[in-house]
Amino acid sequence: MKILITGGSGYVGSVLIPKLLNDGHKIINIDTQWFGNYLEKHKNLKNIKSDIKNINEIRFNNIECCIHLASIANDPMAELDKNLSWETSALNTHRLMEKLIKNKVKRIIYASSGSVYGISNKKKVTEDINLNPISLYNKVKMVTERVILSYSKEIDTFIIRPATVCGYSPRMRLDVTVNALTFSALHNKLIKVFGGKQIRPNIHIEDMCDIYRFFLKANKNKTGIYNAGFENKSIIDIAKLVKKNIPTKIKIIKDLNDPRSYRLDSSKLIKAGFKPNKVISDAVKDLKINYDKKILVNKLDFYSLKWLKKILKKIN
Numbered sequence: 001m002k003i004l005i006t007g008g009s010g011y012v013g014s015v016l017i018p019k020l021l022n023d024g025h026k027i028i029n030i031d032t033q034w035f036g037n038y039l040e041k042h043k044n045l046k047n048i049k050s051d052i053k054n055i056n057e058i059r060f061n062n063i064e065c066c067i068h069l070a071s072i073a074n075d076p077m078a079e080l081d082k083n084l085s086w087e088t089s090a091l092n093t094h095r096l097m098e099k100l101i102k103n104k105v106k107r108i109i110y111a112s113s114g115s116v117y118g119i120s121n122k123k124k125v126t127e128d129i130n131l132n133p134i135s136l137y138n139k140v141k142m143v144t145e146r147v148i149l150s151y152s153k154e155i156d157t158f159i160i161r162p163a164t165v166c167g168y169s170p171r172m173r174l175d176v177t178v179n180a181l182t183f184s185a186l187h188n189k190l191i192k193v194f195g196g197k198q199i200r201p202n203i204h205i206e207d208m209c210d211i212y213r214f215f216l217k218a219n220k221n222k223t224g225i226y227n228a229g230f231e232n233k234s235i236i237d238i239a240k241l242v243k244k245n246i247p248t249k250i251k252i253i254k255d256l257n258d259p260r261s262y263r264l265d266s267s268k269l270i271k272a273g274f275k276p277n278k279v280i281s282d283a284v285k286d287l288k289i290n291y292d293k294k295i296l297v298n299k300l301d302f303y304s305l306k307w308l309k310k311i312l313k314k315i316n
């Protein structure tokens with residue numbers, strides 16, 4: 001199948017694209033490459049370094065599906081330039097959708113976010129509950145979902161609301177919970193936990209990529225919105241789990257720098273036929289192996305917020 005991926009040079013895309021190439025797919029990846037490009041050359045991979053706002057300049061030929069990952073991908077980054085956040089996701093997604101429809105692309109799979117639920121004390125946060133987005137990032141994701149769903153009569157739409165992803169990728173993100181706590185334990189022998197009681201859902205990067213692969217093949221009667229997260233844990237429990245694998249001190253700081261707290265219930269995804277294969281401790285162990293081999297190193301571009309700040313200074 002010929003697949004268009006947006007944002008494929010990012011953390012998730014850098015693991016997903018090699019898997020799709022291995023499955024025998026042909027890939028066109030459009031990415032601004034803000035965080036570089038760690039994808040190896042392949043005869044079936046075309047990397048286009050561009051903003052999706054220029055989507056109309058790209059020649060489409062027999063593309064059957066689009067996996068839409070491009071986004072400013074966390075809360076503090078979205079706040080850096082609010083207009084850019086709306087433009088990158090909502091407005092550009094509108095342009096992307098028009099182009100997909102015009103070229104008769106049959107399917108779109110969108111990486112939304114489980115954080116659209118904001119703060120929720122419900123034990124079961126299922127796809128049908130009211131959204132309570134509290135940050136700009138959450139609001140942009142919610143609106144972008146709506147933009148895509150408004151085209152659902154013309155294209156099969158699959159909206160995925162992932163938990164926080166964890167595990168090793170060549171384009172590493174050290175700003176997401178499990179990765180950040182694990183790296184801090186490895187590098188500083190210290191984990192600082194802010195608050196700690198906030199509940200966050202998690203998903204291993206391998207399972208995340210397998211969900212996108214699952215929806216490439218899923219029957220069109222399965223279109224809709226799916227939560228994707230399998231382990232709901234408090235931040236302090238994640239820190240303790242890291243400590244089980246890596247000797248470290250844990251320091252609890254009372255300030256709550258990020259109050260988001262929610263669980264994800266992914267029964268709908270499991271019922272549709274997806275089975276997760278990995279758990280958080282697999283991610284912690286993989287990160288340790290890569291750190292010990294000096295493959296995982298401390299690089300500024302692995303801290304998305306600090307890196308994007310630098311890039312935006314250059315652009316503006």
Ligand SMILES: NC(=O)c1ccc[n+]([C@@H]2O[C@H](COP(=O)([O-])OP(=O)(O)OC[C@H]3O[C@@H](n4cnc5c(N)ncnc54)[C@H](O)[C@@H]3O)[C@@H](O)[C@H]2O)c1
Nearest residue numbers: 007010011012031032033034051052070071073111164165
């Ligand atoms: N990683 C997570 O924990 C997580 C959790 C929930 C949802 N998501 C969503 O999954 C998607 C992928 O996340 P990620 O962790 O790989 O993020 P990432 O920041 O590593 O990757 C995003 C990629 O999109 C590119 N990009 C941004 N704006 C662009 C534009 N206008 N045109 C072209 N390319 C652009 C960036 O250069 C980057 O390579 C994002 O939409 C994110 O919001 C991620």
